[in-house]
Amino acid sequence: PSTKKILFLPGDGIGPEVMAQVRRVMDWLVASGRASFEVEDGLVGGSAYDAHGTPLHDDTMKLALAADAVLLGAVGGPKWDNLDFSLKPERGLLRLRKDMELFANLRPALVFDALAEASSLKTELVAGLDILIVRELTGGVYFGQPRGISDLPNGERRGVNTQVYDTHEIVRVARVAFDLAGKRDKRLCSVEKANVMESGLLWREEVTKIGTTEFPDIALSHMYADNCAMQLVRQPKQFDVIVTDNLFGDLLSDCAAMLTGSLGMLPSASLGEADANGARKAMYEPVHGSAPDIAGQNKANPLATILSFSMMLRYSFDMGVEADLIDQAVRDVLADGIRTGDIMQPGKTLVGTSGMGDALLAKLAAHG
């Protein structure tokens, strides 16, 4: 197999703990002759700030741009919460997304059979659930100008952020979502607040246009974001693919995560535009954060990050067979009743981060 260049960015908190388990899975793929990886390690977030005074060093940015794919753990933590915005750990992550132009963030929410009862919703509402949220990732209120905090003449202060979308930003993420819907149940729900925001109205108009002209076989529907949040917990199986902006996508994907039992289960892929050869810049990361409350205690669930690596194999390296092996090993481990604390249920076996890694490696090893 050709050697894939992967940049490893463990980050902060539980990031390094869960990434260490991915490393074991990678090593197994290599040792069993299934893949060849060249891995570089880099710093991002608070750990980069502590080492270099910036949450993402230019050299690390260059490595990310040169890699075939990036895998990121998580960034942030109380230690760095009071830094200036430009120095916050989260800025490192946002710069990676922006400078790599990773405009399409795929956040699948899939309920594993063994975990249907771990959801906070009734089992029948979530059993078999398989939805995909496509979140716009490089625009909207996260990056819009003007932004900042200023002093007003009356002695008050003003905080400003700007929600802004240009046509091309809407169109390109819509195309990704339509395309993915075409490979699934052919239903796409576009989510905004066209009733109160002009950017939402433009979003709705542009998505409708693309649907009519380029994807007439996809059933397109529209929903206001507040209703969508409600519908996700009322009747989540009504959705196939959801496409939405940066901020709504952030909120709705945390919500969807909980349907699957835990934030510790949800992987994501962030993709850029395909080049002439069909190759895309890409970064893979769990949806969860650095979980300061359990960091350093070997308690974090590594499955979201392991499943993110599996998405890397599938989307960046065309290694569907190997991705299937990993996904199946996750299913098998869960079916055996192996659980980290976040998905623990009565009668199951509680393990730590590395224990979950042990169980997964044992399943993989059974494949030879």
Ligand code: NAD
């Ligand atoms: P969080 O996702 O870190 O944690 C929320 C809750 O979920 C916590 O109780 C945590 O213990 C639990 N949790 C999260 N991941 C888990 C896992 N793998 N296994 C078991 N339990 C898990 O969100 P937060 O507490 O709001 O944020 C903490 C820090 O992380 C902040 O600095 C925030 O900015 C940052 N953050 C980073 C990312 C990222 O790097 N992509 C995403 C979200 C938040």
Ligand code: IPM
């Ligand atoms: C996520 C996180 C990030 C976001 C933060 C850490 C910048 O919450 O990836 O969901 O808001 O996009």
Ligand code: MN
């Ligand atoms: Mn988030």
